[in-house]
Amino acid sequence: MKTAVVAIGGNALIAPGKKLTLENQMDRLRQTSKELVDLIQMGYDIVLTHGNGPQVGNILMQNELTRDEVPEMPLDALVAESQGLIGYMLQQSLTNELAKRGINKIAISVLTQVIVDEDDPAFNTPTKPVGMFYPREQAEKFTKEKGWVFGYEADQDGYRRLVPSPTPKKIVESRAMRRLIFGGEHQVELIIACGGGGIPVVKKDGKYVGVEAVVDKDLAACRLAMDIEEKLFIMLTDVDYVYLNYGTPQQTPIKKMTVADAKKHLKEGHFGKGSMAPKIVAATRFLEHKGEETIITSFAKLEDSIMKGDGTHITR
Ligand code: ADP
Ligand code: MG
Numbered sequence: 001m002k003t004a005v006v007a008i009g010g011n012a013l014i015a016p017g018k019k020l021t022l023e024n025q026m027d028r029l030r031q032t033s034k035e036l037v038d039l040i041q042m043g044y045d046i047v048l049t050h051g052n053g054p055q056v057g058n059i060l061m062q063n064e065l066t067r068d069e070v071p072e073m074p075l076d077a078l079v080a081e082s083q084g085l086i087g088y089m090l091q092q093s094l095t096n097e098l099a100k101r102g103i104n105k106i107a108i109s110v111l112t113q114v115i116v117d118e119d120d121p122a123f124n125t126p127t128k129p130v131g132m133f134y135p136r137e138q139a140e141k142f143t144k145e146k147g148w149v150f151g152y153e154a155d156q157d158g159y160r161r162l163v164p165s166p167t168p169k170k171i172v173e174s175r176a177m178r179r180l181i182f183g184g185e186h187q188v189e190l191i192i193a194c195g196g197g198g199i200p201v202v203k204k205d206g207k208y209v210g211v212e213a214v215v216d217k218d219l220a221a222c223r224l225a226m227d228i229e230e231k232l233f234i235m236l237t238d239v240d241y242v243y244l245n246y247g248t249p250q251q252t253p254i255k256k257m258t259v260a261d262a263k264k265h266l267k268e269g270h271f272g273k274g275s276m277a278p279k280i281v282a283a284t285r286f287l288e289h290k291g292e293e294t295i296i297t298s299f300a301k302l303e304d305s306i307m308k309g310d311g312t313h314i315t316r
Pocket of ligand 1: 009051236237238242244246270271273275276277
């Protein structure tokens with residue numbers, strides 16, 4: 001068996017436009033699980049990482065709406081809650097699909113802490129919007145009381161909290177994960193880890209403590225792939241290819257590129273900030289470490305990306 005780190009985006013967890021009920025999410029996951037187990041049947045053991053945007057958004061809103069009755073939780077705790085929720089749904093759905101096909105594995109999710117640097121410059125300039133929109137007076141009140149930073153969003157005419165998005169340096173649980181992946185007797189379990197970019201922690205006086213930040217999920221997946229020394233890193237999203245001149249009449253799919261090509265196109269601004277750009281940065285970091293190949297494609301093209309070379313393949 002070969003192994004791969006597979007990162008799945010929000011569209012793998014909920015169908016576009018659907019309400020975030022447990023039922024709708026489980027429905028979507030039945031399809032996602034089929035496609036992931038297909039990959040296992042193609043001969044790959046997988047370590048799965050996933051986004052948490054809509055789920056953590058809802059948990060955050062529950063917090064914000066009940067803060068007068070129930071103690072409010074900090075962001076690291078909320079990311080942990082979302083890992084638990086999504087991990088549960090993925091575990092059940094994937095384990096059911098594995099059993100249906102008679103594959104002797106179970107899916108296990110690992111609550112994952114990601115170490116970031118206390119003096120990462122991202123802490124000085126929060127950029128990632130989270131939670132509800134507030135009117136100006138309320139935002140000013142929170143700034144005074146809690147030291148939160150807000151950004152104005154014109155289309156909603158409201159203020160939204162901005163949190164830092166620091167670089168993931170190391171995964172606390174990676175050694176234990178290596179054991180789950182490589183240390184078994186005959187069978188390797190399907191590991192789910194680093195959900196929502198992982199729970200951000202810093203190391204202070206030799207101890208881990210949570211911080212109010214959000215780690216980009218693609219960069220965290222890349223860190224995980226490097227920590228466990230995988231060779232193949234697959235990012236599954238809602239486009240079949242990475243494109244040049246995306247969204248223009250000249251848009252062309254990239255079938256193959258090297259790290260040097262990727263860096264050049266990134267500089268030229270071909271990749272959306274906050275969407276495709278972090279995936280490209282993650283791909284190049286992984287390949288410059290010990291990675292051999294990164295594939296960016298959609299679920300629909302997953303099988304053909306392995307069998308026929310569809311999707312965008314990035315190599316050193
Ligand atoms: P995910 O949840 O999978 O991380 P994102 O929305 O963050 O999804 O990233 C995928 C999106 O990136 C695509 O839907 C597309 O709109 C956008 N994108 C920006 N630039 C490009 C590009 N050059 N090629 C392909 N997609 C791009
Ligand atoms: Mg994204």
